[in-house]
Each structure stands twice: as structure tokens, then as C-alpha cells.
């Protein structure tokens with residue numbers, strides 16, 4: 001069965017939206033397999049975001065992800081990777097479609113990083129790699 005790693009990022013946890021966000025994913029029909037609240041380490045984030053190293057938003061992104069606890073979850077179901085990304089919406093929360101998590105609950109807060117509430121794996125290979133980082 002397909003699995004994906006979902007993170008409620010520090011903005012979502014700080015705004016008390018973790019339950020709301022997880023409920024939307026469950027309501028779509030995916031099964032919550034694992035769940036925990038954690039404060040990430042820099043090492044975890046450097047592994048998680050290795051593909052973005054060197055990009056201008058990389059350091060602000062890592063700092064943002066260290067700014068408070070995150071909620072890490074594994075969801076399961078057929079095509080959950082693309083299904084979660086559809087529920088999450090596109091990367092920029094200002095223009096993400098209404099009806100999505102980012103589109104309904106997020107916006108640009110004027111910072112250097114996109115505070116877009118959630119992360120979801122983008123492929124089966126990424127999902128298994130990321131699950132190993134957050135649920136070792």
C-alpha cells in the first residue's frame with residue numbers, strides 16, 4: 001500500500017491548525033498510520049531538503065522549519081502521494097486554489113520563506129526516504 005510523509009509545518013502548529021489539516025486528509029479517505037509532534041534537528045532538515053541545498057530559499061526554509069515544533073504523519077492509501085498534494089494545493093499559498101489546505105488556510109506573511117502549512121512527499125522514492133528521516 002502506498003504511503004506518504006506529511007508534515008504540518010511550524011506555522012500550522014503555531015496557528016493550532018494541525019487537527020484541522022489532518023482531518024481534511026482523513027476526510028479525503030486516507031488512513032493515518034503514524035503521528036507525532038517533534039522539534040526537528042538541523043541534521044534532519046538538511047537530509048529532508050537536500051534537493052534544495054544551494055537555492056536562495058534553502059537557508060530561510062531550514063530556519064523556518066527549526067522555528068517551532070512540527071507534526072509528522074504517515075498517511076496510507078492508493079495514490080496517496082498525488083492525492084495529498086492535490087488536497088494541499090500548490091506551493092504558493094497566496095494563489096493556491098480555494099478548497100485546498102494552502103488555499104483556504106494560508107497566505108504570504110511577508111517573510112523570506114513561503115509559510116505554506118504542510119509538506120507532502122512528491123514520489124514513492126521520496127516518501128520512503130523521508131519516512132526514514134522522520135520515523136527512524
Ligand code: GTP
Nearest residue numbers: 057061090091112113114115116118119120121122
Ligand atoms: P513541500 O511539500 O513542502 O515539499 O512543498 P512543494 O513540494 O510544493 O515545494 P518544494 O518541494 O518545491 O519546496 C519546498 C518548500 O520550499 C516549499 O514548500 C516552500 O516552503 C519553499 N519554497 C519552494 N520554492 C520557493 C520559492 O521559490 N521561494 C520561497 N521563498 N520558498 C520556496
Ligand code: MG
Nearest residue numbers: 119120121122
Ligand atoms: Mg516538495
